[in-house]
Amino acid sequence: MAKYAFFLGCIAPLRYPGIEKSTREVCAALGIELVDLKDASCCPAPGVIRAFNKKTWLAAAARNLALAEQQGLPIVTICNGCYGSLFDAAHELAEDPELLAEVNKILAEIGMEYKGTTKVHHFAEVLYNEVGVEKIKAAVKKPLDYQVAAFYGCHFLKPSEIKQVDNPENPHILDDLIEATGAKSMPRKQKTLCCGAGGGLKAAFGDVAKKFTETNLENMKASGAQFIIDVCPFCHLQFDGVQKDLGYNIPVLHLSQLLGLAMGMDEKQLAFSTHITPVKL
Amino acid sequence: MVSPKGEISKEVADAAKMCFQCGTCTAGCPSGRRTSYRVRKIVRMAQLGLKEEIINSDELWECSTCYTCVERCPRQVPIVDIIIDLRNIAVAEGHMRPQHKGTATNLVKYGHTVDVKDNISKLRVELGLPEVPPTVLANEAAKADLDKILKATGFCKIVQE
Numbered sequence: 355m356a357k358y359a360f361f362l363g364c365i366a367p368l369r370y371p372g373i374e375k376s377t378r379e380v381c382a383a384l385g386i387e388l389v390d391l392k393d394a395s396c397c398p399a400p401g402v403i404r405a406f407n408k409k410t411w412l413a414a415a416a417r418n419l420a421l422a423e424q425q426g427l428p429i430v431t432i433c434n435g436c437y438g439s440l441f442d443a444a445h446e447l448a449e450d451p452e453l454l455a456e457v458n459k460i461l462a463e464i465g466m467e468y469k470g471t472t473k474v475h476h477f478a479e480v481l482y483n484e485v486g487v488e489k490i491k492a493a494v495k496k497p498l499d500y501q502v503a504a505f506y507g508c509h510f511l512k513p514s515e516i517k518q519v520d521n522p523e524n525p526h527i528l529d530d531l532i533e534a535t536g537a538k539s540m541p542r543k544q545k546t547l548c549c550g551a552g553g554g555l556k557a558a559f560g561d562v563a564k565k566f567t568e569t570n571l572e573n574m575k576a577s578g579a580q581f582i583i584d585v586c587p588f589c590h591l592q593f594d595g596v597q598k599d600l601g602y603n604i605p606v607l608h609l610s611q612l613l614g615l616a617m618g619m620d621e622k623q624l625a626f627s628t629h630i631t632p633v634k635l
Numbered sequence: 636m637v638s639p640k641g642e643i644s645k646e647v648a649d650a651a652k653m654c655f656q657c658g659t660c661t662a663g664c665p666s667g668r669r670t671s672y673r674v675r676k677i678v679r680m681a682q683l684g685l686k687e688e689i690i691n692s693d694e695l696w697e698c699s700t701c702y703t704c705v706e707r708c709p710r711q712v713p714i715v716d717i718i719i720d721l722r723n724i725a726v727a728e729g730h731m732r733p734q735h736k737g738t739a740t741n742l743v744k745y746g747h748t749v750d751v752k753d754n755i756s757k758l759r760v761e762l763g764l765p766e767v768p769p770t771v772l773a774n775e776a777a778k779a780d781l782d783k784i785l786k787a788t789g790f791c792k793i794v795q796e
Contacts, residue, residue: 364747367768368755375762390769393777395746401700402738402748405722406731410790417784460787464780512702513715522706546703548665553700555666557734562697565669625758 356484358430358475359422360388361440364396365587366432366608372625373587376614377432377477383493383617384485389427394418397431397439400509401553404439412453413460415443420461420468428473430480432610434586435552438509441474445516476510478585478609479519482527490534495618497536502612503579503604504528504539505570505593507586508548522546531609532583535616542577544569551592564596571602582606597631605633643686647720651681653710660704660714672697674704674714681717690725696732726793739794746771746781 366373381388395414396403404411418440422429431437447454448470458467481490506525514522523546529539550556550566570593574582582604584590594606607615611624615635626633654675661667661675672694680689689695695718704714725731731739741748751772760766771778785791 362768362770364749367759367764367770368747368749368751371755371759371762371764374768375764392769393771393774393780395771395777395781396742396748398742399738399748402735403742405700405719406726406735406739406793407788407790408719408723410785410788413784413788414781417781460784463787464783466780508699508701508703513705522702548699548701548703550665550699553698554696554732554735554738555699557738558696558732559670559693562666562670563699566665566699569665623762625762628755628758 355385355387356480357387357389357427358480359391359425359427361391361394361397361418361429361431361436363431363433363436363587365591369591370587370608370625370628372623372628373432373590373608373610376608376610376619376624379619379623380610380613380617384481384489386480386485388430389425391418391421391429394421397436399435400438400442401435402557405554411439412443412446413457415439416447416457416461416468417464417466419444419447419472419474420466422472423469428475430475430477432477432608433588434476434507434509435588437474437476441517444472444474476519476585478510478528478531481531487530487534490531490613494535494616496616498612498616500537500580501540501578502532502537502581502583503542503574503577504532504545505549505582505584505589506546507584507589508552510585511546528583528585528609532612535612537612540577540579542573542579544573549589549592551588556592563592564600567592567596568600571597571600571604574604575602579604581612583609583612585609594630603631605629605631607633643681643684643724644720647681647717648684650713650717651678653712654678654682655710657709659707659709663703663707665701665703666697666699670694670697674698677721678712678714678717681721686724689721690728690730695721695725731793736794739790743782743785743791743794746778
C-alpha cells in the first residue's frame with residue numbers, strides 16, 4: 355500500500371473542507387494510505403510569500419519538508435500552489451548543498467534539520483502514475499455522464515523541466531483521470547491558460563485576474579462543459595468565486611470531489627454547501 | 636540565496652543577461668494580453684540596472700507566475716525567478732500593497748495564508764474531520780517554531796512596517 359504524508363495547505367481545509375474529505379475517502383478506497391503531516395504550515399504560497407521574502411519562503415518550506423523527512427514519507431498535496439512551493443523548494447535544496455546548509459542554520463534555531471531527501475507529489479499525479487486509470491475505473495460505483503472542462507492550472511505542470519508530469523502545452527493526464535469516471539472531458543481552446551489568481555494577482559489586481567478567468571469561462575462554456583474540474587483549491591476558489599459577477603454558473607469541483615461522487619460518496623460529504631457557485635448535479 | 640540589499644543581485648543580472656529580447660515571453664503572456672505588463676521590458680530594465688523604475692512599477696506585480704514565458708523562452712531565461720527576485724527587492728524597500736500585507740499578516744497570525752472561519756470549523760466536525768486542521772493551527776509549539784523562522788528571516792518586519 356502506497357503511503358504518503360498528507361499536506362493540507364490552507365484553502366482546502368479552511369475554505370473547502372469537502373476537498374479534504376473527498377481526498378481522504380478516495381485515497382482510502384484506492385489503497386493509498388494518508389498520514390497527516392502534523393504541525394505543517396502554509397507551504398508557503400509561491401506567488402506571494404516567495405515574492406515577499408524568498409529566504410522566509412525557503413526556510414518555512416524546508417521545515418515542512420523536514421517534518422515529512424522525519425516520518426520517512428513522501429509528501430502528497432492536493433493544491434498546485436503547495437505542489438509548486440514544496441516541489442520547487444525540495445528541488446532547489448537537493449541541487450544546492452550550500453543553500454541547504456544555509457537553510458539548516460535557520461532550522462537549527464528550532465532544533466530541526468533537513469537532509470534534503472523528501473519527495474513531493476501531487477494527488478492527480480499519484481493517481482495517474484501510482485494507482486493508474488484502470489484501477490480507478492474499477493473503483494467507480496456510480497458512472498458519471500457529465501461533459502466537463504479539465505482545468506490543469508499552472509504549477510501542476512510547470513516549470514516542466516523539473517516537474518516532468520505531462521506536456522505543459524498539451525497535457526492529457528487529468529482528462530484521462532476524469533474520463534475514468536465515465537464523464538467526458540470536452541476539448542476547448544486555450545486549455546492551459548492560467549486562472550488568473552496566482553502570483554498575488556487575485557489579491558492586488560482582482561479585476562485583471564478576473565479577465566483571465568473570464569476567457570477560460572468563455573472557452574469552457576463554448577465547449578459544452580457542465581462542470582469545471584480542477585486540481586487546485588486556489589484555482590477552484592477563483593473559478594467558484596468570480597463566476598457570479600461575470601454572469602456564469604458552471605459548478606466547480608476538485609478532482610477529488612468528482613472521484614468521490616463517482617465512487618458513491620454522499621453529496622453531503624462532498625460539502626458543496628461551501629461552494630459559492632451552486633453545485634446542482 | 637537572494638538577500639535583497641537594495642541592488643539587483645549578480646544572480647539576477649546574470650540571468651537577465653541571457654535574454655536577447657526576442658519577445659516570445661511577452662507574446663505568450665496572459666497578463667500582457669490584458670494589461671500594460673510587458674515581461675520583455677522588465678527583463679530589459681533588469682539588464683540595464685533600472686532598479687528604481689522596476690520596483691516603483693505596478694507592472695512588476697501583474698505577473699501571475701504561470702510560467703508560460705519560461706516554458707517558451709528560447710534562451711532558458713529563468714524569467715519567473717527574476718520577477719520573484721525583483722519583487723523581493725521591492726518589498727525590502729517598502730513597496731508592498733496593503734492586500735499583500737494582509738496575506739502576509741495571515742501567515743504570521745495563523746501560519747496559513749487564510750483565516751479560520753467558524754462556519755467552516757463547524758462543517759469540518761459534521762464531515763468527521765478534526766475541527767481544527769492538524770497543522771500549526773492545532774499545536775502551539777509548532778506555531779512557535781514557525782514564528783521563529785519568520786522572525787529569523789525578517790518576515791515579521793515586513794508585516795509591521
